[in-house]
Amino acid sequence: PNVLYWAGATSKSGSCISCTWGYPGGGGFSVNAVDLSSDGDYVAAGETGHSVAYWKNAKTEGNLDWMSTKLESALDVVDVAVSDDGNYVAAVSHSVTGALYYWAGAKALASDPSATWYHELWAGPIFTSIDMSSNGDKVIAGGTLGVYFWSGATGLTGKPEDPSWTYATVSLVEDVAVNNAGDYMAAANDVVTPYVYFFDSGGHPLWDQPYLLDAKVVSISFSGDGGTLAVGTVGSSAHLFDTGFRTPTPAPVGGILVPVNKLEVLAPCLALVGLVGALTAAIAIRRRKP
Numbered sequence: 001p002n003v004l005y006w007a008g009a010t011s012k013s014g015s016c017i018s019c020t021w022g023y024p025g026g027g028g029f030s031v032n033a034v035d036l037s038s039d040g041d042y043v044a045a046g047e048t049g050h051s052v053a054y055w056k057n058a059k060t061e062g063n064l065d066w067m068s069t070k071l072e073s074a075l076d077v078v079d080v081a082v083s084d085d086g087n088y089v090a091a092v093s094h095s096v097t098g099a100l101y102y103w104a105g106a107k108a109l110a111s112d113p114s115a116t117w118y119h120e121l122w123a124g125p126i127f128t129s130i131d132m133s134s135n136g137d138k139v140i141a142g143g144t145l146g147v148y149f150w151s152g153a154t155g156l157t158g159k160p161e162d163p164s165w166t167y168a169t170v171s172l173v174e175d176v177a178v179n180n181a182g183d184y185m186a187a188a189n190d191v192v193t194p195y196v197y198f199f200d201s202g203g204h205p206l207w208d209q210p211y212l213l214d215a216k217v218v219s220i221s222f223s224g225d226g227g228t229l230a231v232g233t234v235g236s237s238a239h240l241f242d243t244g245f246r247t248p249t250p251a252p253v254g255g256i257l258v259p260v261n262k263l264e265v266l267a268p269c270l271a272l273v274g275l276v277g278a279l280t281a282a283i284a285i286r287r288r289k290p
Contacts, residue, residue, distance in 0.1 A: 001030045003045050007059050021062025023053070033079045033091075038134065042086030042106075046077030052091045054082075056107055070114045071101055081132040081139070082106070084180075088136030088154060092127035092143075100127055100141055102161075104154055119148075119160045129175045133182030134224075138201065140185045142173030147187045149203060165203035170195065174217040179226030181247045186229055191216030196231055198243055206245055213239065225249060 006012065007020040023045075030048040036058075037043075043055040050071045053064060071077070071093060080091045089103045101115035121127065121143060129142040132153070139150040146168040150161065171192040178185040182201055189195045194217055195210035215233035222229055227246030231239040 001047075003031055003034060003043065003053070003055075005043065005055075005058055005062060007040070021058075023055075023062060023064060032077055035080050035082045037082050037086050038084045042082050044080045044082040044089045044091070046080040046091050046093075048076045050075060050077060050093060052077055052080060052089065052101070052103075054089060054103075054106055054109070056086055066109050066111055066113055068101075068103065068113050068115065070112060071099065071118075078128060079130045081130050083132060083136030084134040085136075088132065090130055090132055090136075090139055090153075092130045092141055094126050097121050097124070098126035098143055100130065100139075100148075102139065102153060102156070104136075117156045117159055117161045119150075119162065121145075128173055131176050131178045131185075133178055134180040135182075138178060138182030140176045140178045140187075142176040142187050144172045145169075147173060147176065147185075147197070147199070147203075149185070149199075149201075151182075151201065167197070167199065167203055167205075169197065175220045177220045177222045177229070179222045179247060180224040181226075183247045184222070184226035184243065184245055186220055186222065186243075188213070188217035188220050188231060191234070194233065196220070196229070196239075196241070198229070198245075200245075206243075211241070213237075 003023040004019040005021050031045055032048060033046040035044050041059050043058045045053045051067050051069045053067045056065050076094045077091050078094055082089050087105060087107050089106045092100045098121035100119045102117050104116040125144040127141050127143045132139045137152060137154045139153045141148045146166055148163040148166050151164040169189055172190045173187050174190050176187045185199050187197045194213040197210045198207045200206055213233055214237055215235050218232045218234060220231045225246040227243055229241040229243050
């Protein structure tokens with residue numbers, strides 16, 4: 001029942017490395033899921049007992065900034081996601097009905113804040129997994145009945161908020177992933193029919209048919225541009241996909257910056273001005289002659 005954090009992890013080696021900070025649990029706090037921003041400075045965790053915890057300035061301190069317990073109808077928070085700037089947090093839970101919760105302005109929240117918006121699944125289905133784009137504006141969730149997607153999530157405030165689109169899968173979705181820009185997303189089914197699905201942000205399948213795996217999926221993960229998808233399954237097998245699609249990245253600008261010689265740039269203009277002046281003077285002189 002602890003959240004443990006290692007700063008400067010790439011410079012460490014060996015076993016039993018002490019963590020930079022740890023948040024003690026106990027009293028029913030049992031961590032089910034954790035997520036970290038790309039710069040490592042923001043942490044979100046979900047736990048048994050309907051709570052979501054949040055840390056900012058995680059690289060330098062381990063002080064808990066807030067813990068939300070105001071999750072209506074939630075039982076176990078099973079997955080969480082935090083945006084790269086730490087300002088948006090989302091979580092999904094198991095309960096009598098599945099529920100998704102979203103906090104905007106997370107860096108400014110304190111104590112026990114309520115979610116900015118939420119969505120509940122009625123009549124038995126539950127959520128199993130969640131992921132968000134790097135800016136927090138696009139959210140994808142997996143559940144017992146398929147995939148759910150919200151666009152413009154950062155600006156939603158209604159309760160509940162219906163998804164922008166849904167996609168029915170053949171069985172329970174174990175995990176979902178979305179690339180940094182939110183252009184591409186993937187979902188994977190359980191052991192009954194272990195398929196991997198690949199979509200665009202409009203919910204359109206981009207592969208001719210889902211890919212059939214050899215075992216139940218444990219987790220999936222995207223590269224930042226969505227071009228590479230890693231899938232881990234129960235047992236010893238793992239899969240690495242070239243999705244065939246990727247978000248374009250701006251091309252680097254090459255060359256060397258050279259100081260601009262303003263005199264050289266202005267020289268043609270100055271010459272033209274001089275020529276016009278000389279011609280004007282010549283015309284004026286000719287007109288004065290008797």
